[in-house]
Amino acid sequence: MISLYELFGLLSDIEQPFNSAVYRQLKNSNPEVAIKLHALLSQKNTSIDTLLEKLYLPLVAEDNAELRIGREINNKYKITALIGQGGMSDVYQAQRIDGLIEHTVAVKYFSLAESFTTALTMIKKEAQILAKLDHHYIASFIDIGHDDNDEPNIMMEYIAGQTLFSYLKTTPDTIALAHVYSTLAEATTYAERQGVFHGDISQNNVLVDIHGNANVIDFDIATYNNN
């Protein structure tokens, strides 16, 4: 018996395949195969891009950082806003909600990880590095937590301010700028003395706080050398 592959090959180049003698004969002799062939021939002019879009677009659409807003962490904090996005991570502002004190923290997620387990490994690495640092111009580590979707995150000191990139656009005066750079140098020198190399200092990884001090954030790709 002629296969579906061969039947499709025979009829797919015909303008009106369903009017052909071959198809009509098949419909009578083997209606089940005819139904399947009908479904296949109905797609003969659809571009392969339609299939590719079906396959790949959910992967792109899923990278939506806004979906984490509203989640609760350890029943103590609630994520209220997305405040920054990097190549590997998303950072949010979260408020304490247990009524004991008012407190705002920054919460970071490793969105690039393919699983929560990998994300936790990355979080532990950065948290361990941050835990070695105690400096007023470096955002301090608070805790590792899990939100109510069971996704791991790293909780850090919230710094009210703007990125150095945005700050430079405000055309600050020379004295203010010199202060930013001297506080930045203080922070990086301190970190290096502790054996921590940030590895990615950029205008988006430095926050300028409301007092005009630089604060180093995002130790995503930092390395630690205990020598």
Add this chain to the structure above:
Amino acid sequence: MSLSTLRKAPITELIVQWKAGQQSSFNELFTYCHQQFKHEVRKQKLKQVNKKKPLELCIQTTTSIVHDAYLKMSTHREQTICSRKELYLLISQVVQSVIYDHYRKSTSQKRQAPAQNESEQAEESNAELHAKLMLADKSLTDEKPRCTHVLHLHIFAGLSVEEIAEILTLSVRTIHNDLKFAKAWYLAELGDEVHL
């Protein structure tokens, strides 16, 4: 895995280990490929200067992973251990796993999330798509196994019709026919609207 680790991922070694039967190397290739995908997509999104459609970006990323792996292998002793055909088939398997696993995980990981219509809808459609793709793979393999290989090399390893013909030592016309049949098969299984 940090970004710096990701850049240094020993693709060649992992492929050689995979050839020697180590399942763990496939898992590492999988992690590498997955992060590479997400990283490229995110990088372009953040730059916001990308004129390419997300689809083109994904295909380009797949192609760059494949070519990077092949270029690294072609200058090393591993070339004799793993043929070009085997390498491309492996990469297409890795990329396929990345995509299918993504659908599967996005379903299971979001199951406990608070009611969010948007994510719940996405979750449902991902679960449905995953189930339909698995069925399409199986039924096409039962019907015409070669067509599944050809389609996977095209959509997951980013190979052109001519490249597939060369690798499988078949004519370009045969590959065209196989692709046309496989495409129609998958679209019919995925329940797409009819285009007469």
